Amino acid sequence: MPRDGSRRPAGDAVPLAPMDIGELANPPFAVLPDPASVFLRRAERLAALAPGHQLEPYLHFLSQLTRAQHDILDALPAPTLPPAERLELARANTMPPISTGHFVLDDAADKTFAALLKSLEAMDLAPSPRATLAKVVALSNDERHGMMRAILLDEIPGDAIAEHVLAAATVQVIFTRMAAKLDVATLSRVADGACPSCGGAPVASAIVGWSGAHGTRFCTCSICATQWNVVRIKCLVCSSEKGIAYHSLEGGAETVMGETCDTCSSYVKMLHQHKDAALDPIADDVASLALDLTLKKEGWERASVNPFLMGY
Numbered sequence: 001m002p003r004d005g006s007r008r009p010a011g012d013a014v015p016l017a018p019m020d021i022g023e024l025a026n027p028p029f030a031v032l033p034d035p036a037s038v039f040l041r042r043a044e045r046l047a048a049l050a051p052g053h054q055l056e057p058y059l060h061f062l063s064q065l066t067r068a069q070h071d072i073l074d075a076l077p078a079p080t081l082p083p084a085e086r087l088e089l090a091r092a093n094t095m096p097p098i099s100t101g102h103f104v105l106d107d108a109a110d111k112t113f114a115a116l117l118k119s120l121e122a123m124d125l126a127p128s129p130r131a132t133l134a135k136v137v138a139l140s141n142d143e144r145h146g147m148m149r150a151i152l153l154d155e156i157p158g159d160a161i162a163e164h165v166l167a168a169a170t171v172q173v174i175f176t177r178m179a180a181k182l183d184v185a186t187l188s189r190v191a192d193g194a195c196p197s198c199g200g201a202p203v204a205s206a207i208v209g210w211s212g213a214h215g216t217r218f219c220t221c222s223i224c225a226t227q228w229n230v231v232r233i234k235c236l237v238c239s240s241e242k243g244i245a246y247h248s249l250e251g252g253a254e255t256v257m258g259e260t261c262d263t264c265s266s267y268v269k270m271l272h273q274h275k276d277a278a279l280d281p282i283a284d285d286v287a288s289l290a291l292d293l294t295l296k297k298e299g300w301e302r303a304s305v306n307p308f309l310m311g312y
């Protein structure tokens with residue numbers, strides 16, 4: 001039931017029957033991100049989604065921002081993982097090895113933020129993001145640390161969301177590069193709704209079309225882009241396997257759905273990537289904001305995190 005206790009109206013969102021369990025597959029527990037492709041593919045997806053979209057200016061800006069995330073990679077200092085004893089301690093205690101809660105902002109973090117800003121400065125930005133960029137360029141490293149810390153602690157000030165989008169993009173680059181250096185065999189399940197690499201929240205889940213794992217479900221981390229396997233019909237928040245329903249907008253793409261849970265009244269989006277390999281959790285989550293607005297109106301609470309949808 002929705003949180004306010006009301007019955008779910010028919011509205012535009014149509015509950016669908018649970019899908020058939022996919023073909024026999026043996027999915028890996030986790031898949032580490034590939035920094036060389038993750039931001040580039042996302043930038044291409046955002047650029048493809050933007051034309052004619054209600055959110056065209058924002059999607060276009062995000063395609064520029066994610067392109068900048070990609071463009072700066074080669075010139076950055078090599079990422080440093082926590083010391084071996086810290087990684088071992090995390091492994092022994094089933095904790096995420098590069099926990100966002102323990103991250104120390106260092107010189108490499110400053111250089112990453114500065115490189116991102118410089119890359120954006122060279123782009124043909126619209127006036128609004130250009131003004132936001134100028135504000136962040138004028139800040140000291142200490143002030144930029146404060147912004148990155150706010151992202152890691154999920155304490156974003158409501159009056160500075162646009163600036164923090166740039167900090168979030170920086171944090172994504174830092175953590176994606178660190179996660180890529182982890183040994184995937186040392187990762188273990190923290191919780192269905194928490195990244196095994198950094199402990200971050202999922203941005204969405206996807207039914208993948210990968211060879212050997214076709215039809216299985218993976219969450220994508222909103223911070224480091226690690227993907228982890230979860231059973232197909234289960235609430236990522238309260239672990240209930242009952243009262244799960246799938247909603248899509250009438251007339252909208254049925255490749256992006258809201259997975260709702262009657263037990264805790266929350267929802268997380270699910271992408272049918274096996275039907276369309278171009279779907280990207282971050283990009284398609286932003287582009288399907290209309291689905292969020294409908295689900296919210298019906299009393300469902302968004303449980304996922306997208307650094308480019310702060311404030312929703």
Ligand SMILES: [Zn+2]
Nearest residue numbers: 195198221224
């Ligand atoms: Zn993560």
Ligand SMILES: [Zn+2]
Nearest residue numbers: 235238261264
């Ligand atoms: Zn639930």
